[in-house]
Amino acid sequence: MSTPALLSPITIGDHELSHRVVLAPLTRLRNTEEGVPSDLTVEHYTQRASKGGLLISEATVIHPRGGGYMYAPGIYTAEQIQGWKRVTDAVHAKGGVIFCQLWHIGRATHSKHLPNNELPVSASPIAINGKNLFGDDYEVPHPLTKDEINQVLEAFAQGAKNALEAGFDGIELHGANGYLIDQFINTSSNERTDEYGGSIENRARLALEAVDAVVDAIGAKKVAIRLSPWSDFQDMKDDTPVETWSYITQQLQDKHADLAYIHYVEAREGGHHDVELENHESLDPFRQIWKGPFITAGGYTDPKKAIKTIEENPNNLLAFGRLFIANPDLPERIRNDWPLNKYHRPTFYSHEAEGYVDYPFYTPEAAPEAQPASDEQPAPEAQPATDEPPAAEAQPISDVQAEETGEEKAAVTESSEATTAANSDDEQPVTKPAAKPVTTKAERRKSKFFAKAKDGKCMIQ
Template identity: 60%
Template sequence: MKKAFEPIKVGRHQLQHRIVLAPLTRFRATLEQAVPTDLLVDYYLQRASPGGLLITEATFISRLAGGYRQAPGIYSQEQIDSWKKVTTAVHEKGAVIFLQLWHLGRAGSSNLNPNREPIVSASAIPIPGTKPNGKPYETPRPLETLEVKELVQTYRQAAINAIEAGFDGIEIHNANGYLLDQFVNSSTNKRTDEYGGSTENRSRLTLEIVDNIVDAIGADRTAIRFSPNGSVQGMKDEDPVKTWGYLTTQLQKNHPGLAYLHFIEARSDFTADGKVNTVDTLEPYRQLWKGPFITAGGFSTAIKHSVDLAEKTGNLIAFGRAFIANPDLPERIKNEYHLNKYDRKTFYTHDAIGYTDYPFHSDNNSKL
């Protein structure tokens, strides 16, 4: 367990351990204005530890970036001011916190846009299958080339807003079938302009966003999350190792000082409560990236495997479900305390139940 609790420098900060709060959508912001509430202050404060890294839930970069109700934004002054309460509380406890920047793309819904604007993507290709209500997914409108360039500036401004809100850095959500992932994957990007076709062109938007955010706030306050081989929301790429290998190589070449790269293990399944993930498909990217590397996906049901992986690779390990139910997760893992069980029914509700009411450990807890 030595490596998992060994200090590591991430961006401008010296972390004291490598147990990371993964970005987790929880729907506790306000309904109309997407403003973080005091519940979020309590939630992140509970999970903060001296020298620990927290990554916030995915946060919308603009009003049209997505329509999930009660997910927070970072595009208004009220949102910025409310996030300041979160960052202030977390910093007083000695933790480091990054904000994850988000655009849903075709995973959104026109019904939830302010004027029912159509959803957008790289190409006019809907998510396959049907929604939970049995209806087909909407066909998105392809972004015009000029709109893609404007999108880069929207990400840049969102990053600037995050720094104003007191965050230590930002993580670009470039994974899990959302807009930027839709540009990267060959199955969802059939464009014929400079942002489509070759691996280099499909990667262009991501790399331009990184360039612009680095220019605005610095490489050491910039990070990014990827999900190679991911199939969430209909993702599929013709050659994942080539695609994400290219992205990683370009980031290593042009921005070796990024705070970290964050990769999701492709074969993990957070919807299967009993499944234990003990595979590792991310080694090709570790070989290319020389800076801090966060591995995520399926570790909440494989604590020993996660600790072993940290020992083998030196990676930081991001936990989702286990961190939801155990606000003091780093301490529990270090001391091999018993873990609280999470309640999936409260993941996406809107109050304190299943959010800020999980107990901390006690001396009576049994060993793992």
């Protein structure tokens, strides 16, 4: 039997991948309050690395004024860069390839989470409807001036340089899902009358200038971009999506045909629902324009459907989110048609080891008991990854995103005591200390957010 195209080699930039099963960029909020990747972060990516496999990091903030989510990582301080270096070294030790997704949140935050309580920024002074993840009304953002746009472009370029310093093999610009670049592209969030608003060419200008900036900084073969023409997440809507993103794709093909890849998000039902649209809009118009590697993400949960998709689109790779969250050895499970673990939504953003590093790798002995975990039940306990004790005790995790998160044996890195308990048959269940009273305003906000997360009522894409 021939090897499915999903498991066949393909070249992106300077790297030949051995398969096309890609870890989608998945915000999981397991980093420190300073945006530094934690021991858990290192372990999570190490588990999902495979020889010749591509991992895309969670969205990573390029500048303090471009952030706004607690426990999301950054790439603008020396400490953050060194934290990511631990991740990339571990991934490379397993033969993997890893790109850093560079992120400016734009209006999708709140002044409470920004330096000096500055207002969020965007293309135009148009707020997102409703409340944010912490229960605050979204604020009317400050429209970026031309000088401020240039500063954003410089921050993207510096972020790309910092990513290479941290050991990443390349970067992916986050131009999707209602964040800053996407806010400039869509007519629903851009009412500017200068050269960054109005026509398709003007609304696409920031996205294309951001690509130019990072290409100039690190070279085209280390650069990619993620786009989402059909997403309505965070009030995104464009009057002419086919024409708008066809123009962007054509400009990239004409000017930067040697980009590592373009990453397009397929249409799915909005919010955190799992149901795919029955008659969703096609990516074919953009796929016909772009001649290079084309990564597709769209809530793939059926490996057989994924295999068929790649057979029909030979330049494609597929980015998996929820399946990769629950199955750290996903490429091997697909290759061998092994049963899949079920993801557990309430642990997507819990800031704990559970649901992050404790999903089991496939073993024949465990197969009969490896029934899928429902969204209501915790994921099954992992089998022992090693007989050796952890190399060092991890830093404690405080009590405080997966969108759009290997090999047959778990790689062992420094891990938390909670993870050790989950991975050892000899350990007794860990009794967590009683929660501290929530007293400060910041603690109350954290408590509210993580309560919503555990109820499955929030989604960060």
